[in-house]
Amino acid sequence: MSDFDVAVVGAGLAGLSAARALSAAGRSVAVLEATDRVGGRTLNHSFADGTIVELGGQWVGPTQDRLYALAAELGVEHYPTWDEGDNLLQRDGRLVRYRGESFGLPAHVLADLGLAQWRIDRLAGSIPLEAPWSARRADRLDSETVASWLRRNVRTSLGRAFLRVVVEAVFSAEPEDISMLHFLFYLRSGGSLDLLTRTGSGAQESRFVGGSQEISVRLADRLGDAVRLECPVRSIAQDRELKQQTEESLKRMLTESRIDADVEVSVHSDFSGIDETIQGVSRKADVVFLGLAEPETGAEEVYADRLNSLMGNLPTVILVRHAGRFAGKLLLEE
Numbered sequence: 363m364s365d366f367d368v369a370v371v372g373a374g375l376a377g378l379s380a381a382r383a384l385s386a387a388g389r390s391v392a393v394l395e396a397t398d399r400v401g402g403r404t405l406n407h408s409f410a411d412g413t414i415v416e417l418g419g420q421w422v423g424p425t426q427d428r429l430y431a432l433a434a435e436l437g438v439e440h441y442p443t444w445d446e447g448d449n450l451l452q453r454d455g456r457l458v459r460y461r462g463e464s465f466g467l468p469a470h471v472l473a474d475l476g477l478a479q480w481r482i483d484r485l486a487g488s489i490p491l492e493a494p495w496s497a498r499r500a501d502r503l504d505s506e507t508v509a510s511w512l513r514r515n516v517r518t519s520l521g522r523a524f525l526r527v528v529v530e531a532v533f534s535a536e537p538e539d540i541s542m543l544h545f546l547f548y549l550r551s552g553g554s555l556d557l558l559t560r561t562g563s564g565a566q567e568s569r570f571v572g573g574s575q576e577i578s579v580r581l582a583d584r585l586g587d588a589v590r591l592e593c594p595v596r597s598i599a600q601d602r603e604l605k606q607q608t609e610e611s612l613k614r615m616l617t618e619s620r621i622d623a624d625v626e627v628s629v630h631s632d633f634s635g636i637d638e639t640i641q642g643v644s645r646k647a648d649v650v651f652l653g654l655a656e657p658e659t660g661a662e663e664v665y666a667d668r669l670n671s672l673m674g675n676l677p678t679v680i681l682v683r684h685a686g687r688f689a690g691k692l693l694l695e696e
């Protein structure tokens with residue numbers, strides 16, 4: 363693997379946009395994508411006649427100004443979502459046909475929903491977008507699910523059932539699985555519950571010509587070889603920082619012990635081929651300090667075998683207990 367200024371994990375819209383910005387700022391970038399395609403949670407599917415439907419994200423609307431701007435820059439046009447005619451709501455196995463915004467629900471249920479929506483929007487309005495965890499009573503909101511909040515705050519069973527459908531439609535998840543704090547944060551970032559559920563002038567306002575995945579496909583085309591598919595990132599090590607800290611610790615220790623020696627530190631997080639690497643970098647050394655992440659309980663024997671094989675042909679070795687950083691605690695000397 364070559365050297366880059368920045369490695370971006372994932373070729374979804376976020377990763378590709380980040381890579382585009384970094385590349386425009388003159389940085390060398392690699393986008394490492396685990397799967398064999400770009401787009402992440404946006405995925406086009408073509409029917410035999412060439413019509414494209416989306417199997418993930420598909421709509422764009424007010425508040426998503428950056429996505430509109432990005433699509434325009436890439437030449438991906440959008441068109442209004444079809445929103446004419448009657449609306450249909452399936453309720454208790456019955457299909458209800460309605461026009462306007464009554465949702466085909468009785469007046470007392472609409473009143474119940476109106477009150478719940480007012481409460482939800484008022485709570486959402488108090489969530490700071492940059493730091494939702496600092497909201498008033500954030501802990502309490504985060505330890506409650508949307509389902510339990512609805513049970514406590516929506517009086518009619520039809521109102522609760524209706525809001526369940528709304529939550530499932532917006533989040534592709536069940537109210538039992540969503541924290542109230544996240545729900546409110548999401549509503550705040552999308553404007554309001556009303557805006558997120560609307561078609562005209564709402565989150566379902568427009569769709570992209572050629573499907574939403576086309577935006578990622580074009581971003582990736584522009585990034586060219588920087589996008590690497592089937593490259594799952596299995597671990598991330600802040601090698602440079604660890605290397606620097608370790609170097610400083612070792613030098614300090616040597617100075618305090620009045621030992622005059624050169625120090626070279628090598629940090630590796632990838633265990634494949636580690637034996638050869640360690641043998642290689644240690645060949646010229648008089649003393650090798652070796653730190654290896656501590657074993658999980660039950661894996662002590664494997665750990666000992668690993669150490670033995672690593673130390674095979676090395677000169678004098680001092681094992682260092684590894685505590686996330688260089689701890690300088692000597693265990694044994696050979």
Ligand SMILES: Cc1cc2nc3c(=O)[nH]c(=O)nc-3n(C[C@H](O)[C@H](O)[C@H](O)COP(=O)(O)OP(=O)(O)OC[C@H]3O[C@@H](n4cnc5c(N)ncnc54)[C@H](O)[C@@H]3O)c2cc1C
Nearest residue numbers: 372373374375376394395396402403418419420421594595
């Ligand atoms: C059914 C559905 C409907 C949706 N509808 C809409 C909608 O209408 N409008 C809307 O705006 N949004 C919608 N969304 C949400 C929208 O699709 C997502 O918010 C958006 O695509 C997320 O982009 P992302 O880049 O943040 O993450 P993702 O698209 O999830 O991209 C993350 C990428 O990282 C890769 N990755 C993960 N781990 C690793 C690893 N260790 N190594 C390498 N690669 C890795 C993944 O394979 C993936 O390609 C919908 C989502 C779903 C699922």
